[in-house]
Every structure is written in structure tokens, then in C-alpha cells.
Amino acid sequence: MNKFKLVIFDWDGTVMDSVPKIVTCLQNTAKQLGIDIPTEQQAKDVIGLSLTKATEALFPAHLHLNDELVAGYKAQYRELDVTPTPLFADVETVLNQLSDAGMQLAVATGKGREGIDRLLKESGLGKYFVNVKCSDDAKSKPSPDMLEQILREQDIAERDAVMIGDSQLDMAMANAAGIACIGVSFGAHSKAQLEQHTPLCVVDSYQQLLQVLTTPLAVLTHQHQIQPAV
Numbered sequence: 001m002n003k004f005k006l007v008i009f010d011w012d013g014t015v016m017d018s019v020p021k022i023v024t025c026l027q028n029t030a031k032q033l034g035i036d037i038p039t040e041q042q043a044k045d046v047i048g049l050s051l052t053k054a055t056e057a058l059f060p061a062h063l064h065l066n067d068e069l070v071a072g073y074k075a076q077y078r079e080l081d082v083t084p085t086p087l088f089a090d091v092e093t094v095l096n097q098l099s100d101a102g103m104q105l106a107v108a109t110g111k112g113r114e115g116i117d118r119l120l121k122e123s124g125l126g127k128y129f130v131n132v133k134c135s136d137d138a139k140s141k142p143s144p145d146m147l148e149q150i151l152r153e154q155d156i157a158e159r160d161a162v163m164i165g166d167s168q169l170d171m172a173m174a175n176a177a178g179i180a181c182i183g184v185s186f187g188a189h190s191k192a193q194l195e196q197h198t199p200l201c202v203v204d205s206y207q208q209l210l211q212v213l214t215t216p217l218a219v220l221t222h223q224h225q226i227q228p229a230v
Helices: 019-033 040-045 051-058 060-079 091-100 113-123 145-154 168-177 191-197 206-214 217-223
Strands: 006-009 104-108 131-133 161-165 180-184
Touching (some): 051 060, 145 161
Parallel strands (some): 006 161, 104 131
């Protein structure tokens, strides 16, 4: 039916539509500290990094303020209720179908443990994932550390796993780990940006993702239902 036994998901911008909130929180934190406010794309480009790495990359001229930036961002994220972070359409339906089809599901996220555990509980999605790795467990993306830990713990070979993500960091991490990757076009980075890292394809919805994961890729390519990135 398909060649993957393990499907690993990024969280922000892939499972949850949280990119707008993350951007707003980063911008608000900079404003509060009186430093240059990053553009929307600059903020998007660090999503997926661990928070400390993200603020270091985004504000390189203010490394002396990094502790304050991290604390300010966390406070913003907890307190900012005006920007919702819903799940993307059909997420739970697709996770349920993949699980029923016998695939193992996992998460590899730049979030900290407290944040991802809270969101897994609040969203009700925790029951679908056999393994969850975050920035507290491993080196920051694009290091393959998170993926390598998951593969080892689940006893899955690289050829039997695929990474699903919305950012170039996700694609680069998968490349470094030697596993396949599929991009989603509705998160931090554009299709063109994702295609720089040779994903199998870039999908526009969860229903399209389900189609890719449950149908031989050669068949989809032949029918022109999914255009491969390479």
C-alpha cells in the first residue's frame, strides 16, 4: 500500500496553525525590549529552531538580551489570546486513518517539553503519537538528532520513515537523517523554498497528504495527481 512504517510530524505550521501567533509573539517581544522588530518572513525563518537558538538567530546583535528575549517570548505566547492556533483542517481524521492503517506516528518539534505536552493534551492528539521528541530532548533542527532518536527507539530503518514538515529546517533535518520528507505548503515556507531540499512532494492539504501516504508514489505521479518536487 505504501512504503512507510513511521510518519514523523513537525508541529508548528504542520499540525497546528500556530505560525501567525509565533510571528506576533517574536515581534511583540522585540518591541517591548526596544530592539529592531523582525519582519514576518524573518520570524518565520527561525520557526522550528529551539527557542534559544531562534532568538539568537533572529537577534544576533542582542545576544546579551537573549535570556530576556526567551522569557519575553514565553510570556507573550502564554498571554496572547487574540491570535488563535487551531489545528489544520482534517488533521485528526488523517492521523486516525494512518494509525488504523498500521503506521506508527511521531512528533519532532522545536517546542520545549512543557509546551508540546500541553498542546498534545489540549488538542486531544497525544493518543496518536508513539514518540514525541522536542528541543529538551535533542539538538536543535536541522540536526538529525531528534529523528535518529525516534528511529532508534521505534526500531525503524531510515528507508521506512518519512518526515512531514512546513519549513526548510524540517526538510534539511530529514535529509541529514537519511529519511524521506514531504512538505506542506500551508506553514512557514513556500513550496519553492521546501523544494530546495528534494522532498518527495509538497502537498496543500491533509487529504492530499493522506493520498500520498496511502497510494504508491509511482501511481500518483503517473496520474499527475501529485507533482513530485524533483
